[in-house]
Amino acid sequence: PxxxxxxxxxxxxxxxxxxxxxxxxAAAALVLALAVTGCSALRLGYxxxxxxxxxxxxxxxxxxxDQAPRVREALRGWFAWHRANELPGYAMxxxxxxxxxxxxxxxxxxxxxxxxxxxxxxAGVRQALPWLADVAVSLTPAQLAxxxxxxxxxxxDFREEFLQxxxxxxxxxxxxxxxxRFENIYGRxxxxxxxxxxxxxxxxxxxxxxxxxxxxQRQHDLLSTLRAMQALPAxxxxxxxxxxxxxxxxxxFARSPRDAYRDHQRxxxxxxxxxxxxxxxxxxxxxxxxxxxxxxxxxxDARVLMASGG
Numbered sequence: 391p392x393x394x395x396x397x398x399x400x401x402x403x404x405x406x407x408x409x410x411x412x413x414x415x416a417a418a419a420l421v422l423a424l425a426v427t428g429c430s431a432l433r434l435g436y437x438x439x440x441x442x443x444x445x446x447x448x449x450x451x452x453x454x455x456d457q458a459p460r461v462r463e464a465l466r467g468w469f470a471w472h473r474a475n476e477l478p479g480y481a482m483x484x485x486x487x488x489x490x491x492x493x494x495x496x497x498x499x500x501x502x503x504x505x506x507x508x509x510x511x512x513a514g515v516r517q518a519l520p521w522l523a524d525v526a527v528s529l530t531p532a533q534l535a536x537x538x539x540x541x542x543x544x545x546x547d548f549r550e551e552f553l554q555x556x557x558x559x560x561x562x563x564x565x566x567x568x569x570x571r572f573e574n575i576y577g578r579x580x581x582x583x584x585x586x587x588x589x590x591x592x593x594x595x596x597x598x599x600x601x602x603x604x605x606x607q608r609q610h611d612l613l614s615t616l617r618a619m620q621a622l623p624a625x626x627x628x629x630x631x632x633x634x635x636x637x638x639x640x641x642x643f644a645r646s647p648r649d650a651y652r653d654h655q656r657x658x659x660x661x662x663x664x665x666x667x668x669x670x671x672x673x674x675x676x677x678x679x680x681x682x683x684x685x686x687x688x689x690x691d692a693r694v695l696m697a698s699g700g
Contacts (some may be wrong), residue, residue, distance in 0.1 A: 443465045453533075517635075583672055
């Protein structure tokens with residue numbers, strides 16, 4: 391039934407790695423992250439998504455009086471596109487997941503769900519590229535400096551969450567994150583399930599240091615791309631040129647140009663899919679029924695949002 395079940399509500403990523411769109415430097419990250427918002431407040435959050443998205447982006451870029459209304463209008467357009475074109479697909483996927491969660495799982499099945507979610511996320515980011523490019527050509531050096539400062543602050547938070555100096559504390563934090571995700575779907579795990587989850591987390595090839603290094607590379611890539619665009623003569627700083635440059639950033643974000651990191655991602659993906667299938671197969675019929683009910687609730691939310699039209 392899918393590692394995707396751990397991410398449908400907050401639109402996070404695969405089971406332990408949370409690898410897709412953690413930041414994508416304000417713009418793309420936010421657009422994807424708010425594609426579907428918090429579970430219990432899904433309908434309210436989605437309907438207010440364009441305002442929440444603007445607030446989040448403005449915190450990174452500090453938009454001026456000319457940029458702000460353009461960004462707000464672009465976000466309204468993006469959410470309208472998502473409501474019309476993506477929510478129907480999500481509703482169908484949720485219905486399929488709701489049926490499959492009642493049955494035993496296999497690793498290949500979990501990987502299929504992860505890949506489906508990844509592809510949909512990338513489609514959402516690419517849909518945003520035209521207006522992101524329009525904003526990119528208007529950014530000032532001060533705004534890029536502000537973006538860099540926000541990255542620095544976010545990186546401090548990342549270190550606190552994922553890079554504890556004590557190895558036992560780091561493992562315990564990883565276990566707690568995984569447990570929270572599973573119990574959000576299935577309900578409370580018993581002692582045996584928790585013990586098996588702890589073993590799975592301890593054996594994971596996930597490397598937070600490597601993930602952080604890749605994160606820094608991606609931040610540098612985006613900042614360098616935006617600064618190169620800002621340094622061009624005004625007549626060459628066109629949305630078409632910016633879109634081409636940002637398309638390259640998105641591609642490098644989705645598929646790292648660093649061979650060692652791509653190898654690590656493949657290893658981690660395979661491990662996570664197998665781990666999810668193992669842990670799902672340890673759940674009880676009652677836990678699977680709870681998961682199906684939760685998925686049904688999200689499916690109903692998606693269908694109500696589709697019908698409401700905003």
